Amino acid sequence: MSDDIEKVALVFGGSRGIGAAIVERLAREGYAVAFTYVSSESAAYEIEEQVIARGGRAKAIRADSGKADDIRAAVSTAVESFGKLDAVVVNAGIFRTATIDAVTEADLDEMLRINVRGVYLSIQVAAGQMNDGGRIVTIGSNVAIRTGFPGASVYQMTKAAVAAMVKGVALDLAPRGITVNNVQPGPTDTDINAGGIDTLSSMSPLKRVARPAEIAGIVAYVVNDEAGYMTGASLTIDGGFTL
Numbered sequence: 001m002s003d004d005i006e007k008v009a010l011v012f013g014g015s016r017g018i019g020a021a022i023v024e025r026l027a028r029e030g031y032a033v034a035f036t037y038v039s040s041e042s043a044a045y046e047i048e049e050q051v052i053a054r055g056g057r058a059k060a061i062r063a064d065s066g067k068a069d070d071i072r073a074a075v076s077t078a079v080e081s082f083g084k085l086d087a088v089v090v091n092a093g094i095f096r097t098a099t100i101d102a103v104t105e106a107d108l109d110e111m112l113r114i115n116v117r118g119v120y121l122s123i124q125v126a127a128g129q130m131n132d133g134g135r136i137v138t139i140g141s142n143v144a145i146r147t148g149f150p151g152a153s154v155y156q157m158t159k160a161a162v163a164a165m166v167k168g169v170a171l172d173l174a175p176r177g178i179t180v181n182n183v184q185p186g187p188t189d190t191d192i193n194a195g196g197i198d199t200l201s202s203m204s205p206l207k208r209v210a211r212p213a214e215i216a217g218i219v220a221y222v223v224n225d226e227a228g229y230m231t232g233a234s235l236t237i238d239g240g241f242t243l
Contacts, residue, residue, distance in 0.1 A: 006030060006031070006032055006057075007030065007032070007086040008031060008032045008033075008034070008078070008082040008083070008084050008085055008086050008087070009026045009031040009032070009033050009034070009085075009086065009087040009088070009089065009223070010033075010034045010035070010036075010075065010078040010087070010088050010126060011023050011026070011034070011035040011036070011088075011089045012036050012063070012071075012074070012089065012090045012118075012122050013035075013036060013037075013065065013092030013139075014035025014036060014037065014044070014091065015035065015036075015037035015040040015041075015047060016037075016040050016190070016191065017188070017190030017191060018091060018139060018185065018188060018190060018212045018215045018216065019035065019089075019092075019139075020043070020047055020212070021212035021213050021215065021216035022089055022091065022216045022219050022220075023035045023047055023051070023058065024047065024050075024051070024216070025213065025216035025217065025220050026087070026089075026219075026220065027051040027054070027057075027058060028054075029220055030056075031056075031086075032057035032058070032059075032081075032082045033058050033059075034058070034060075034061055034074070034077065034078035034081060035047070035058070035059070035061065036060075036062070036063040036065070036070075036074050036092065037060060037061075037062060037063075038064050038065075041060075041062070044062075048060040057082065059077070059078065059081045059082070061074045061078065065092035065093075065114050065118035065119075065122060066110065066113045066114040066117075066118050068121050071118065071121050071122050071125050075125045075126050075128075075129050076129075079129050084131055085126060085129050085130045085131065086130070086131055086135065086223075087134060087135040087136070087223040088122070088123070088126040088130065088135070088136045089136075089137045089138075089139065089219055089223075090119050090122045090123060090136070090137070090138045090139065091139040092114065092118060092122075093114060093119075093139070093158075094110065094111060094114050095155055095192055096111060096154070096155065097152055097155065098151055098154075099151050099153075100153055103153070103154055107154070108154055111154050111155065111158055112154075115155070115159070115161075115162070116161045116162065116165075119138055119162055120165060120169075123136055123138075123165075123169055127173055127178060130178060132176045132177050132178065133176075133177040133178065133228075134176075134178045134179075135178070135181075135222065135223040135227075136169075136178060136179065136180045137180075137181055137183060137219055137222050137223060138162050138165075138166055138180075138181075138182045138183070139183055139185065139215075139219075140159045140162045140163055140182045140183065140184040140185075140234060141155070141159040141184055141185060141186075142184045142185065142186040142236050142237075142241055142242050143155060144156065144160040144162070144163045144184060144234070145184070145236065145242045146241070146242045148203075148241075159184070162182060163184070163234045166181060166182045166232055166233075166234065167232045170231040170232035171232070174231060177228075179222075179227070179228065179230060179231035180231055180232060181222050181227075181230060181231060181232070181233045181234070181235065182233070182234040182235070183218050183222065183234075183235050183237065184234050184235065184236040184238070185210055185215045185237055185238065186204075186209070186210060186236070186237065186238020186239055186241045186242070187200040187201075187203075187204070187209040187210065187238070187239075187241070188210040188212055188215060189209050189210065189212065190212060193209065197209055203241070204239040204240065204241060205239060205240035206239040206240060208239065209239070210237065210238070210239060214237065215237060218235060222235070
């Protein structure tokens with residue numbers, strides 16, 4: 001793909017699990033992909049090298065999505081590296097469980113700071129640098145609809161906030177032709193679920209969890225031109241967990 005038609009994506013939280021699958025899928029779709037990481041430096045640079053080895057363009061950027069300055073720097077670096085910004089995927093987030101009697105103020109504040117404030121700021125900053133007609137995708141969770149187990153109240157609150165957030169932001173950005181949508185995965189085969197895959201699979205109507213590549217496939221569709229009439233939507237991909 002020549003540079004004059006190449007599109008550029010920025011993935012917040014792209015070094016592991018679903019985020020890494022999204023980076024790899026968008027690179028295969030012909031995007032130059034910048035992506036952020038916090039602690040998984042070796043994994044991030046391995047992904048960058050793999051994309052480049054296949055003839056693509058990628059840029060790993062260290063950024064903490066809980067820090068506004070890091071978010072602004074990541075967007076600036078992506079634009080400086082690839083010249084523009086056509087799509088943004090906000091995948092960065094944290095998952096901690098505790099029943100309400102055990103949730104600490106520190107954990108509450110951190111989950112709100114990264115999972116809600118960080119998502120909002122990522123969209124706000126990126127939209128200011130994005131081309132008209134661009135695509136913004138948040139990675140939420142099916143727990144915004146239903147948890148089914150104790151200890152997830154804070155996480156559920158943050159993901160429900162994201163699902164609501166995209167509706168208002170979609171209206172704000174509609175005059176520029178920028179769509180804003182939310183993908184809500186269910187249990188997925190990532191390190192966050194390590195040790196619980198068999199249990200989660202037994203709970204699923206399809207008797208398995210998602211593969212990261214399946215979530216990445218939905219994201220690839222949402223950023224595609226064919227999805228240009230969809231905005232403010234939450235798309236749940238959870239194997240029937242919330243039916």
